Structure formats: C-alpha cells, structure tokens
Amino acid sequence: MTKVRGWSRPDARVAALSLWLGVATVVAHTLWVRDAGLPENPDPVPLGILLVAFALTEGFAVHIRVRRGGHAMSLSEIPMVLGLLSTDPTLLLAVRLLGGVIGLALLRGQRGVKLGFNMALLGVQTTATAAMLHALAGPHPGTGPAGWLYVLIVMLMSDVIAAVLVTAVIALHDDPTEWKRLPRALQGLPLVVVTTSIGLISALAMERDRRAIALLAIVSVIMYFAYRAYNRQSQGHQQVEELYAFTRALDGPLDTGGVARIVLEQARDQLRAERAELILPGPESTYVRLRMYGRHTLDTSVVDALPDTAWWQPARRGEPVLVARGGRVIGSIEDGIAVPVPLNDGATGVLLVADSLPDIPTFGEQHVRLFQALANHASLSLTKARLLDELRQEVAQKEHLALYDPLTGLPNRQRFQALTDELRAADTPAAVLLMDLDRFKDVNDALGHDVGDELLRQVGERLQTRIDGRGTVARFGGDEFAVLLPDIRTHEVAVAVGDDLAAAMEHPIAIGHLRLNARVSIGIVLAPEHGHDAKTLIQRADVAMYVAKTTRGGVRVYQPDDDRNSPRRLAMVADLREAIQRHDIVVVFQPKLETATGLVVGAEALARWHHPVHGFVPPDEFIPLAEHSGLIRPLTLHVLEVSLRRCASWRRMGHDLHVAVNLSPNSLQEADLPDIVDRLLGQAGVPASALTLEITESTIMADPTGALVTLDRLHALGVKLAIDDFGTGYSSLGRLRELPIHEMKIDRSFVQRIAVDHRDRAVVRSAVQLGHALDLMVVAEGVEDVHTLSHLRQEGCNLVQGYHISKPLPADDFAEWLAARVPMLGGA
Structure with a gap:
C-alpha cells in the first residue's frame, strides 16, 4: 500500500476543516474583534519582537504524543499575552500568522494540509482569545489583578480550543477513537498557566524597563529545554508502559489474525508510522501479507512470491533494515524500518513500518531498537498463535470428518x-x-x-x-x-x-x-x-x-402397515429363494390377438407364485423382492426356459406362435445374457424370431449406451425386442429410433378408457402412429371389453391382449383354450 498523499479522502477532510476554520476566523474577527479598539498601553511591544517570538515559539515546540496523534506544546502564550495587552487585534493576528508561517514552514518543515490546518488553528486561537478578552475586560484590559485573571482565563480557553481542534483533525484523518484520548491532550494546561504568568510578569517588567525582554528570553529558553527534557522522560516512561501493555495484549489464546492486528497497531503507534506490514510464510509455499494503514484498515493478501528487490528483503535473512528520510529514495516510501520475526519450524517473517509521521524528523537507531523489542514479543506470540491455529485446524478437521461425509462434503x-x-x-x-x-x-x-x-x-x-x-x-x-x-x-x-x-x-x-x-x-x-x-x-x-x-x-x-410388513418381507425373500430352486414359480400365458385377422399369434409369459402360507402373492410384491435380493436372475432364467419349452410344444401342435418374456431392469447389465438366450433357444428348438423380450422403457433409457450393446447382440441372434409400458417413462424419440426395437406395447393406463375418454384415445392414436412411423408393431395391453377392442382396431393397433381375450392361463389350460379358439373377426 503506497503512502496516502495529496487530495485523497483523509487529507480532503482535513482541508475542508481548515477552510471552514479560516472562514470562521474572518467572520469572527470582522464581527467581534476588528473594532475592539487599541489596548491602553502608551509603549507597546514592537511588532518585530513579537514576530520573532512567535516564529521561535512555533518553530521549537514540544510534542506530546497521544497514540498516533501529536499535540505541539509551545511557549507562544508569552508573546501572545504581550500582544493582547499592547497591540491592535488585527495587527496581532497578522503578526502571529506571519510568525507561524516562519516557524512552522521554515523551522519545522511543515507542508500541505498540515501547514494549512496549523495556520487556520493559529488564526482561530488568536481571534477567539482577543474576542473572549474583549467580552470579559472590555476594549482596554488593565494590568491589575482583574486583568491578570481575565488573561489567564482566555489563554486557558485558547489552549482548550486548540486541543479540541487537533483531536478533531486526528479523528478525521486517521483514528475516529481519538476523542477518547482528549483528556490526555489537555495535560499541557498547567504549562499554559506558567507561560501566561511569565507573559504577565514580562508585560509588567517591560512597562518599567524594556531591557527586561532579555531576561524574558533567558527564562523562555530555560523553560523550553526543561519542559522538553521532562516530556522526553515522560514519553520514555510512557513507551515502557505501552510496551508492557503490548505484551499483555498479546497474552491469551489469540489466533494469528488477532496477533497480527495488535502487532501492526502497536508498530504504527509506537514507531509513529503511516503504515505497518507483516509478512508471514503461508501454506503451500505462499506468503501472507497483512498491511495496516489509514484508519486502522487491515488489508490481507496471499501471494505466491515476494519481490526480490524489495527494500525489506534483508530482514528475511535476519538483518534489520533502516531507511532514513532524505537518503536514497526506495520505491514509494520516504523512510522505513524492517526487522526479522523468527517463527516456528525455522521460518522467518518480516515486520516493517514506513513513512514516519511529521512529528518526528525520521526513523533513527533508537526506533530500530524499539522495533526489535516489539518484533521479539511478536515473534513469541505469532509462534504460539500459529501452533494454536494448527491445533484448531486439526480439531476442526476432525470435527468435520465426524459430522460430514468426506466424499461429497455433505452432512453425515x-x-x-x-x-x-x-x-x-x-x-x-x-x-x-x-x-x-x-x-x-x-x-x-x-x-x-x-x-x-x-x-x-x-x-x-x-x-x-x-x-x-x-x-x-x-x-x-x-x-x-x-x-x-x-x-x-x-x-x-x-x-x-x-x-x-x-x-x-x-x-x-x-x-x-x-x-x-x-x-x-x-x-x-x-x-x-x-x-x-x-x-x-x-x-x-x-x-x-x-x-x-x-x-x-x-x-x-x-404408513403404519409398512412396518408390520417388514418382518414378512424378510421371510418372503427366503421363501422365494426356495420356491425358485424347487421350480414352484408357475408360468402362465396371456394370449396376444392380431386385430386384423382375429388370430392368436403369440402369448406373454407371466410369473405367478402361490405361497403355501400366504396364498397368492402378487407379482408387484415378489418381483421387486427378487430384484433387490439377487434372485431376479434365476427367476428370469426359469421363466425363459419354461416359456421356450412351451412355445416349442405349441409349434409342434401346429400353432405358429411367438412367446414374450419380460426382462428385469438388471438383465441388460448382464454381459452373458445373449449367450444364455442363444443356448436356451437351441435347447428348446425354437427359432429366435419366435422369442420376444420385453423391456420397460425406463430400463432402456437408464443406460442407453450400455443397453445398446446387449440389444444389438440379441438382435443379431434374431430375437425380437419390445418396449413395455410405453408412455410411462422419459425416453428420447431420437434414442428410440436408434435402438433395434421391433415392438412397442402401449401401457394399460392409456388403453382401458379409450372408449369413454377422448384424451386417452388421442394418446393411443398418437402412440400407434408413432410406432408405425418407426416401423414397429404396436401392441395394446389391458383390453377389458369389446368397445376397447373395436376402438383399437379402428386406430390400427396391430396386437392386443387383455381379459376380454383371455386372462393369463396355466400352460396346459392355454393349450386347451388355444385348440378350441376361433378367430374373433367380429370383435365379440
């Protein structure tokens, strides 16, 4: 992050405040000060002396640190008292502003918005002081005890105004919490009492002898150096207290982010820097850069590599780096310090500060020593925090594994x-x-x-x-x-x-x-x-x-009944396995009628189970049991073998019939199905064209690519293939066209009401037309009455089956029914 410069937002706020203060000064001076009149003093202090005094007192101020802010305490109250008691307010304002420019710009090197604000502050102080004194003492304040009291009051109020405005500008520019530290900014009020008293004594002395100004200068210089020494000692104690507070703040189970924020805040505050940065090794050969700037804004980024030419790179090798202002220009910084931060596992981080605040000339060796002390404490805390982070991460991972599925990431x-x-x-x-x-x-x-x-x-x-x-x-x-x-x-x-x-x-x-x-x-x-x-x-x-x-x-x-059936289902699986092994599953046959001739051309084989205890078990119950218990393969082979054997006997009786057998959804996944079918056809002596295998629409579409391989092999044998229950799945017509299908069976749910429901009739008509367009034979199941048969014949359906023709019959009964059968050309 580069240094905040120019008319970026914080500086713009300070500039706006300065402009507002300037306007307020002009207005207040015009309304309440300009016509206040001259003080009653026949021998005023020369303006040149006041100008020099203001320049020197503003140029050699003592700075009181308040966290990242700085309140400059000067001896300007002395020339201010002399000017209030002897000089026209307008001239006093001009002299103080000119002296302030000399002291602040030339002696202290201030520029930009900071200089603008301080000049506006001097204007406000001078105008407010003159206005308050005029309000209290009138246009001619005397030099008696009452006048002393009035001057002391207005000078104290002037310092309070300055402290409030300086706190406001720090809050606007950098730290909104600065208002909490306003009481500390007022700690210079006792000095104001002293300097104002000296100013009053000097005014009385100069009335008697102008040479008293020499004594005033000596006293002022001694006071300046004495107060500066006291302030340095006080700030030294304060620095030790802040370092102790820093170590206490790092105590406790903080994570790396919490430690980093405290370290960066303290680094900026104690080193008097615009910005601070902490660079730490991250996971998988990355680096984490945490930057703090402005109003304690923390910016975190993860980078894959660090710039090799960065000014702070020596700190990664364990060497502190000091860049002072006025030396070589390095990138976007004016001055900076970088120190190494040893971490666990032999890794090293870097802690750096850059761009010192205006209240210090630049970073020096004493700042490096202080920064190293901070870095040492930070090193211990960061090492502990990183270990805690690893432990927390390990615990979190274990908790996650205990509560979430590792494959999908879903809750378990x-x-x-x-x-x-x-x-x-x-x-x-x-x-x-x-x-x-x-x-x-x-x-x-x-x-x-x-x-x-x-x-x-x-x-x-x-x-x-x-x-x-x-x-x-x-x-x-x-x-x-x-x-x-x-x-x-x-x-x-x-x-x-x-x-x-x-x-x-x-x-x-x-x-x-x-x-x-x-x-x-x-x-x-x-x-x-x-x-x-x-x-x-x-x-x-x-x-x-x-x-x-x-x-x-x-x-x-x-439903509650589901629970009562659970033990029954478990027992039924065992009974079904035994029934298949003993061939107790009966195969029955339902005839298929050709609508054009009324002839029976085939039959569908259906499995039936009569349980010795529970009686007749519906196919909708035992077929799913077989599918999900691994019994569907032997059941299918049993039905297929019986059906082909019966078909062979019908053909020997002179009935050129085909037989249809249903395949389960799993059957197409069995690679050896075509070989088994071919073997059973050969054993029964039935041509492949006499066998139709019915597969549900959804079974084919579950895995069309895989199903196509098996279907192609069956087709190559000459076996006919049919889609059962057409209309109840989600098949693609384009995919159906590609499959080697010979026959399409319309589901009974569409057939049973075509005589009374025009919508079902439209569905059947569309299905028949679609089947014929795909060169398929169309079969309708569920024909229960003559009217349904008549409508199907009218629609062009090729084959029908249902109770109107015949219910499913055992093999011997089917043979007898077939022998006695006459064509149903009339539909009766």
Missing part, C-alpha cells in the same frame, strides 16, 4: 440426526426424505468404484441445487441420501418435493464419456405425525423407502 447421518433433533426441540414441523439409488451396485461392479464415487458426488450436488437452500441434504453412506425440510406440514407438499427430486435424478449424469441415470426410491416421513425424534423418523423413512423400492413406486409416504 450423525449431523443429520442432530439437525433433525434441533428442529424437533424447537417444535418445528419437518419432513425427512430418505432416498436410495437404484442399481448402484451394478455401476460399481461394471464401471468401477471411481465412476461410482463420481456418480455419488454429482448426485449430492444435484440434490443440493434442487433443494436450493430450503433444507439440508445429507449422505448416510453407500448410495443412501437424506433431505431434511423444515416447515413442511402436509403429505402433498412433501410428495411434491420428492417427485421433483426423483424427476431431477432422471436426467443423465455425464461422467467422462458415460451418461448414467441415477434413479431413486424415496421414503417420506413427517414430524410430528410419524415421530418426534430423529432416530424414529429416519427408521420409518427407511421403511417407506424400502416399500417404494420393492413396489417401484418411486416416492412413498410412510
């Missing part, structure tokens, strides 16, 4: 529970959403843990972006995330948030050249409805999430 389960309990302690309603990524294990197994970790990071970022400060997103571990939403009171609002998050996860996530979809299952609970503490809420949200996953519901709000 412990932190989430604490936040939830805090909300409940405040009786704040809230919703907890617990979510799990579907098929995340497949990502780790197929693509590696690095891809899996990046997927988790991006999922966390996407959830935070979607929540957008409305709540807290956490990661519990694995592929499990949670969201805490305060002030959620209704199921509808919570479900809307859950649906929004689920939809956000449907958009592909780019990881390198891969594009993955992170579909989620979400369980929702509300407090206080579903629980009053974090543990209960999270446990019940987990139950709801599991139900959402097993039922493919996506989002589910907790």
